[in-house]
Amino acid sequence: MKLCEFIRPATLAQARASLRKLGPKGMPLAGGTALHFMPGKTPVSAVDLTGLALSYIRQKGNFFEIGAATPLSDIQRYRSPRWAMHEICRRISTHQIRNVSTIGGNICRVFPWADLPVVLLAMNARMVIYSGKAKEMGADEYFSSQPARLFRNGDLLTAVKIPVLKAQHGFGSVKATRNAAAFSMVTIAALLELKDGRIAAARVAAGSAIPFPKRLRSVEAALLGKEPSSETFRAAAALAGTDAKWCKQEGMSAEYVAGLAEVSIVDALERAAEFARGRTA
Amino acid sequence: MISRNSKSFSLSCRVNGSELEREIPSSRSLLDFIREDLGLKGTKEGCGEGECGACMVLVDGLAVNSCLMMAVQLQGKELVTIEGIKGKDGGLHxxxxxxxxxxxxxxxxxxxxxxxxxxxxxxxxxxxxxxxxxxxxxxxxxxxxxxxxxxxxxxxxxxx
Missing domain, CATH: 1.10.150.120 ([2Fe-2S]-binding domain)
Structure with a gap:
């Protein structure tokens, strides 16, 4: 990567206009860590988004709204009774990188090892995109393929809206790594809604061990109407291979990854159920 | 809108307690800026990709890997390198x-x-x-x- 220009817009409109004018060589910049993963001689004109008041977390109605340029360390430290995002942010990379990396950078261009897309799919988050005016897009549509497709004409991600968990909701996530700072081998996130002792709704998503994060709809379907027990979770997790073709990774066969994913799905569901029971108690 | 449509950027920041203004190449990494431009060799280059922490510095009080930041991102901020870590008496911290x-x-x-x-x-x-x-x-x-x-x-x- 070769940074040949550094632009500091004063408004979102100016930022968008600059990116539209620059075309493919324009790159929105917040934390900037992704710059270092770009090929050596690629000329880049950076449009700095850090002066546009896009770093914040606030509760608005039924959503927590996180500004796109909010560092992961701020999300990790934020606390509220119906907030669960800190759990996964604590597990992303090292503290020094979390001080710089932003939620927007993590999800505008999704790298295979990214954890937040998995969590946002499970949580049914909504992304706010500025295209001259603000528009919202649900996680299923946003992560249906590489989100970078949405920003080629200069549009910008400005915020992520996370639904506030209700009393009967439970959330759990699991990130399997070799050590604390390593990239994920498999990441699983699960959101359960319990009603009268049974699972009324479920969203389960996976990432890292598959080419692109996705929901595990066969697993979700197998959970509906069942009691949230270990047996239920194990039976549902056994169906994950229907939804995802697990990829072999360094030092791990595809079979091993599939086993790791199934165990991680059960663990995430157990955590979600425990969370939900804690809320209803 | 501030645009530096050239190969250089007028950087204004604080380094180890002193104001600093310097014309730098836009493509300068923060690590190279510290070691090569400022001559502060206490900050080390290890992996060059944010994994080893040898290049760590404080930017506005937060620890960051200087190999993963561009020097232009220092604009208006305060940098503390290991040379700026001192005890209250000016001796060892x-x-x-x-x-x-x-x-x-x-x-x-x-x-x-x-x-x-x-x-x-x-x-x-x-x-x-x-x-x-x-x-x-x-x-x-x-x-x-x-x-x-x-x-x-x-x-x-x-x-x-």
Whole structure:
């Protein structure tokens, strides 16, 4: 990567206009860590988004709204009774990188090892995109393929809206790594809604061990109407291979990854159920 | 809108307590700026991709890997390198004293990064637990001392 220009817009409109004018060589910049993963001689004109008041977390109605340029360390430290995002942010990379990396950078261009897309799919988050005016897009549509497709004409991600968990909701996530700072081998996130002792709704998503994060709809379907027990979770997790073709990774066969994913799905569901029971108690 | 449509950028920031204005190449990494332009060689280059922590510095009080930042991102901010870590009397900082006392330095290559990371933690959380210290230092690789003496040194500095 070769940074040949550094632009500091004063408004979102100016930022968008600059990116539209620059075309493919324009790159929105917040934390900037992704710059270092770009090929050596690629000329880049950076449009700095850090002066546009896009770093914040606030509760608005039924959503927590996180500004796109909010560092992961701020999300990790934020606390509220119906907030669960800190759990996964604590597990992303090292503290020094979390001080710089932003939620927007993590999800505008999704790298295979990214954890937040998995969590946002499970949580049914909504992304706010500025295209001259603000528009919202649900996680299923946003992560249906590489989100970078949405920003080629200069549009910008400005915020992520996370639904506030209700009393009967439970959330759990699991990130399997070799050590604390390593990239994920498999990441699983699960959101359960319990009603009268049974699972009324479920969203389960996976990432890292598959080419692109996705929901595990066969697993979700197998959970509906069942009691949230270990047996239920194990039976549902056994169906994950229907939804995802697990990829072999360094030092791990595809079979091993599939086993790791199934165990991680059960663990995430157990955590979600425990969370939900804690809320209803 | 500020645009530097050239190969250089007029950087204005604070470095180790002093105001600094400098024309720099836009493509300069923060690490190269510190070592090559400012001549502050205490900040080390290890992996060059944010994994080892040898290049760690404080930007606005937060520990960051300088190999993963561009120098232009320092605009309007305060940089503290290991050369700016001092005791109140201008001598050794309490962390530097405890690292020496505990024998937490062997080859010394990782030590500036470890001191910076520890300082960031103790500024933010003066009563940090051993678990906090371990978590904070997950981004610092040391291939010599095995960490026990490092952890002990940070714990002792915490009490000073």
């Amino acid at each position: 309490s962390l530097q004293k405890t690292f020496l006392a505990e024998g937490a330095v062997q080859c010394g290559f990782c030590t500036p990064g470890l001191i910076i990371a520890s300082e960031a933690l103790l500024r933010r959380k003066p009563d940090a637990t051993l678990e906090d210290i371990k978590l904070e230092l997950t981004g610092n690789l040391c291939r010599c001392t095995g960490y026990e003496k490092v952890l002990s040194a940070v714990e002792k500095a915490r009490r000073k």
